[in-house]
Amino acid sequence: MAGFELKPYSKNPIVHVDPKGMFANMKIPAPSADEKKPDFSVADLELALTRAGVSYGIDSGMVNALAESPMYDTDVIVAVGKPPVEGENGYYEYFFSQDFTKKPKIRPDGSADFLSIKLIEVVHEGDLLATYHPAVFGENGISVRGAEIKAKMVRDLQPLAGKGFHRDDNDVDYYADMDGKIILTNNRINISPIYEIDQDADMTVGNIEFKGDVIIHGGVKHGVTINASGTVTIDGLVENCHISAGKNLFLLSGVKGGEKTFLHSDGGITAEFIEYAHVTCKDDLRADVLFNCIVECDGRVVATAGKHSAIIGGSINAVEGVSTLVLGNKFGTVTKVTVGIDDERMKEMASVLDKIRNLEDNIAKIKKGIDDFDKIASERNPDYKNDPRRMQLLRVKIRDEAVVSKDRIRLEELQELVERGRRATVKVYDTVYAGISVRKNESMVTMSDYQKHVEFVKTETGIRLEVLEEPIPEE
Numbered sequence: 001m002a003g004f005e006l007k008p009y010s011k012n013p014i015v016h017v018d019p020k021g022m023f024a025n026m027k028i029p030a031p032s033a034d035e036k037k038p039d040f041s042v043a044d045l046e047l048a049l050t051r052a053g054v055s056y057g058i059d060s061g062m063v064n065a066l067a068e069s070p071m072y073d074t075d076v077i078v079a080v081g082k083p084p085v086e087g088e089n090g091y092y093e094y095f096f097s098q099d100f101t102k103k104p105k106i107r108p109d110g111s112a113d114f115l116s117i118k119l120i121e122v123v124h125e126g127d128l129l130a131t132y133h134p135a136v137f138g139e140n141g142i143s144v145r146g147a148e149i150k151a152k153m154v155r156d157l158q159p160l161a162g163k164g165f166h167r168d169d170n171d172v173d174y175y176a177d178m179d180g181k182i183i184l185t186n187n188r189i190n191i192s193p194i195y196e197i198d199q200d201a202d203m204t205v206g207n208i209e210f211k212g213d214v215i216i217h218g219g220v221k222h223g224v225t226i227n228a229s230g231t232v233t234i235d236g237l238v239e240n241c242h243i244s245a246g247k248n249l250f251l252l253s254g255v256k257g258g259e260k261t262f263l264h265s266d267g268g269i270t271a272e273f274i275e276y277a278h279v280t281c282k283d284d285l286r287a288d289v290l291f292n293c294i295v296e297c298d299g300r301v302v303a304t305a306g307k308h309s310a311i312i313g314g315s316i317n318a319v320e321g322v323s324t325l326v327l328g329n330k331f332g333t334v335t336k337v338t339v340g341i342d343d344e345r346m347k348e349m350a351s352v353l354d355k356i357r358n359l360e361d362n363i364a365k366i367k368k369g370i371d372d373f374d375k376i377a378s379e380r381n382p383d384y385k386n387d388p389r390r391m392q393l394l395r396v397k398i399r400d401e402a403v404v405s406k407d408r409i410r411l412e413e414l415q416e417l418v419e420r421g422r423r424a425t426v427k428v429y430d431t432v433y434a435g436i437s438v439r440k441n442e443s444m445v446t447m448s449d450y451q452k453h454v455e456f457v458k459t460e461t462g463i464r465l466e467v468l469e470e471p472i473p474e475e
Helices: 042-051 060-068 343-379 382-386 388-420
Strands: 014-017 023-027 076-080 091-094 121-123 128-133 161-163 165-167 173-176 180-185 188-192 194-197 208-210 213-216 225-228 232-234 242-245 249-251 262-265 269-275 278-281 285-297 300-303 310-318 321-327 335-339 426-432 436-440 443-446 451-459 462-467
Touching: 014 042, 023 042, 042 060, 042 076, 060 076, 213 225, 232 242, 249 262, 262 269, 269 278, 300 310, 321 335, 343 388, 382 388, 436 451, 436 462, 443 462
Parallel strands: 161 188, 194 213, 208 225, 213 232, 225 242, 232 249, 242 262, 249 269, 262 278, 269 285, 278 285, 285 300, 285 310, 300 321, 310 335, 321 426, 335 436
Antiparallel strands: 014 023, 023 076, 091 128, 121 180, 128 173, 165 173, 180 188, 310 321, 426 451, 436 443, 451 462
C-alpha cells in the first residue's frame, strides 16, 4: 500500500500500586496494527514511576529490561516495598496444668470412670510456676511511595499478682512459696493451703478439721469425720463416716455407707456411686448410681454418666429436678422422688415473712417512741435525749433491725429456691419401674408398671407422663 505511514504511539506505560503500597507494577500497552512500536527509554520509564509517586524499592534491572525488550500488556513488578517486621506481645509461659474436667471418661464397657475427673492442680514449695517472655518490638516498613509503614504496637504485661508465690531476681521467673492448690484467673495466681493425705483416712489419722481444701489419695474408713471449709476430694472408697465440705465434694471411687453415713456440701457433690447415705448439698448432685439414699438437694440430681446409671430406692428431694437413665428396679424397690420446693421450706418462708412484718411493725412503733422523746427534748428539756427509756428503745430498734436484715437474706434465699423449682421435672431416659413415686407440690403419681423414656411434668390437674424424646444432655 503505497504512501501508508504508521501513526505515532499514543499510549504511555501504566503504573499500578497495590492498596498496601508494597508493590508497583508497570504495564506497557501493546500498539495497535496502525501504530509504531513504542521506543521508551529507561528515563521514560523512570519518569512514569515518578509521576505515579513510586520512589522506593525500584528494580532498576527490570526497568532496563523493559526498556530494551518491552513485554506488552503484561504487569511486571518494578518496585517492591519493605514490609514491616511485626513484633510480639509479652506473654507468660505456665508450668502447671489448667486443663480441668468434672465429666468422667466412659470406659469401653460403657461405665463411667470417675477417677478420670481432674479437679485441681497442686504445686509444691520451690516449683517453677511461670516464666515471662517480654515483648519483642517490631521494625517499621517502607512503601514503594516512600511512606513509613508502622509495625503493630506491642505491649508488655503487668507482673503476676496474687499470693503464695514470689518473682525471682531476674524479674521473669515465678516460684511457689508453699505447698497448695494453685488457681490462675486473669493473670492472678493464688496458692491456697491444702490438707493432703497419701493414704487412707482412718482412725490412725484421726478426724480432720481444716480451713481449706482436703485431698485424700486413699479412702475414708469407718468412724472418721472430715470437716473442711473448701473442696474435699477423695480418690478411694468412702465407708461409714461424716464428711462436710464448704465448697464441692468429689468422691471418685464412691460411697459404701450405712445408716450413720452423712455427706454434706455447700456446693455440689460428684460421686461414682453412693449407697445407704444421708446426702445434702446446695448445688447439683451427680453420681453414676444412687442406691437407698436419703437426698436433700437444692440443685439437680443427675444420674446419666454411664450406661448403668440409675437411682434405686430411698428418698430423693431435688429442688431443680431429677435426670436419670433408670429410676427404680424390676424388683419394685420403693423409690420416692420429690422435686420443686418442699412443704417444710414453704412453711419456713411464710413464717419468716410473718416475722419480718411483725418486727417492722414493732420497729415503726419504736421509732415513733424515739421521735416523741426527741420532740420533748427539743421543746422542753434536752435531757430527755438521755432518758433511759429512750436508750432502751434505741437498743431494741438496733437489735430488731439486725434480725430483720438477717431474715430478709433468708427470705431471698427461699424465694430464689421457689423460682428455681418452678419448672422442675423428673426425666427418665431409659426405664422407670413400678414402685416409684414422683411428687411435686401437692400432686403425686405412683407407678404400677414400667415405662420407657418418660418425663414427669406437673400440670394444673396433677402430674402427667410425657414421652421423653430428647437425647441425654452433654453436661
